[in-house]
Amino acid sequence: MQLALQHHHAGRLADAEAIYRQILAQQPNYAEALHLLGVLATQVGRLDVAVDLIRRAIRLAPDSAEMRYNLGHALHALGQFDEAIISYRHAIHLKPDLTQAYNNLANALRETGQMDEAIATFHQALRLKPDFAEAYNNLGSALKVIGQLDAAIDAFRQATRLQPNYVEACGNLVYAIQSHPAYGPGLIREEHRHWNQKHAEPLRKFIQPHTNDRRPHRRLRIGYVSADFRIHVVGQNLLPLFREHDHRQVEVFCYASMLREDAFTEQLRQFADTWRNIAGIADSQAADLIRQDGIDILVDLALHTSGNRLLIFARKPAPVQVTYLGYCSSTGLDTMDYRLSDPYLDPPDSDLSMYSEKTIRLPETYWCYASAGLAPDPSPPPVKATGYITFGCLNNFAKASPALDLWTEILQSVPQSRLIIHSHLGTHLNAVRERFKNKDIFPDRLEFLGRQPWPEYIQIHSRIDIALDPFPWGGGITTCDALWMGVPVVTLLGRTPVGRGGASILSNIGLPELIASTPEEYAQIATDLAKDFSRLAELRRTLRPRMQASPLMNAPRFARNIEAAYRQMWQTWCTEGRP
Secondary structure, eight states: OHHHHHHHHTTOHHHHHHHHHHHHHHOTTOHHHHHHHHHHHHHTTOHHHHHHHHHHHHHHOTTOHHHHHHHHHHHHHHTOHHHHHHHHHHHHHHOTTOHHHHHHHHHHHHHTTOHHHHHHHHHHHHHHOTTOHHHHHHHHHHHHHTTOHHHHHHHHHHHHHHOTTOHHHHHHHHHHGGGOTTOOHHHHHHHHHHHIIIIIGGGGGGOOOOOOOOOTTSOEEEEEEESOOSSSHHHHHHHHHHHHOOTTTEEEEEEEOOSOOOHHHHHHHTTOSEEEEOTTSOHHHHHHHHHHTTOSEEEESOTTSTTOOHHHHTTOOSSEEEEOSSOSSOOOOTTOOEEEEOTTTSOTTSOOTTOSSEEEEOSSOSOOOOOSSOOOOOOOOTHHHHSSOEEEEOSOHHHHGGGHHHHHHHHHHSTTOEEEEEOOOSTHHHHHHHHHHTTTOOGGGEEEEOOOOHHHHHHHGGGOSEEEOOSSSOOSHHHHHHHHTTOOEEEEOOSSGGGSHHHHHHHHTTOGGGEESSHHHHHHHHHHHHHOHHHHHHHHHHHHHHHHTSGGGOHHHHHHHHHHHHHHHHHHHHHHSOO
């Protein structure tokens, strides 16, 4: 068993598994071998197998807190959050000082929208272990979800102070500040540079020369790296591109870094020439695999979002590397050659110095929209039935929180109007209601909706007359969803590309009049539109046809534009060996 543990701890999982199985062949009821084999199965994504093995171990050792904890971990990875919560609680009952169980219990509570209890449980973990960097990081993520951006940023910074090499916490900090109004391009650039210097620069020594065939017009091997090849805004945007890729020009490799797949994963998989699961594989091993596959252009689809594999890109396994789609900003990586954008996200006169990458603007749009599921036809504006205007924002609440004061002014200007906001439910909303109440906007004019399955989410748009884009980080696919349902979106032109998504989308469908340059103009556009019932009715009828006729839904043209960008990158490398 000791040798198996040594292999396991060193990441030699195949060797560890072989020994565990040898032990079980001789001692089928060896509980710890069953348990550790289940832990290993969790690590490599065989989650159903993991749950079965650990449950068998628990039947033999029912009082093991560690086994209950690891069962919770496997169930959690499977998305069975309620069962995971039960298992974590059982582990804590057996071992009240098992701090990691509190941390994971809080994460599972967060997944089920129980934000108050999740945050309280993170604090309990920190009372037991004040230097628990992972709990601070996860607390920061929970605070960000409920819009408490200052507290979230403080928690991420505390995690990095306690554990300076904590790459996930540092990445979460870089990601979070882009939602905060106080962080402009300069400060964002500095945080990215710090991340690169701390976490990526030490990996430069692993970069090897690239021997790819330098013929400029040959078929290219394109590798896509993502943890979001699933029902997700990234997967939703990729599907039209994958469907329309010209496989005479590109050979598509997908490097999937997620433990749990879904039906959307299968749709994406059918358009890939090669699909590899790199979940649970070390960054160094994944980089070696990509190099062995002879990838010409490696595409990051995450930036600093959850599940990113940026430290693969720090090792430069492909001669050309580009970031796209997770959100339009910068990775900060010196080894990331390019970032994709469009003429509206990064206008010609914009300052590109905040990016570590060279910017290549797609000629029309950054997004290619396809509805994530069946959507009903747009209904008439709900004001016709209700008699009052309903504004709405179905973006995550971290984006919405900085815009609340301006939205209060809009509700003041439109008597009897209502506002629907997407948010996890919890006591944090009491402070939100109080902010509105202080401006004489009483709670009966506000409605907060938690996470909804697709059919319910898309149907909510039938209750919204006008969507309010949040700022300083606006919507992308969520904005497209609203427009698809006939709901006009008012947006504020931001200082950074994540704040100009609405401008890009509205420009592409020919509605620049809904783009505001100042907060005052934003409020005026929303107020004027709320008074123009005939305009609302016209938009309700015409927005979906507008989208269908726009570059946003011309998947063949979008794919050709992406492929032309790849070809430009490739030819530059062939002739110069650099961007």
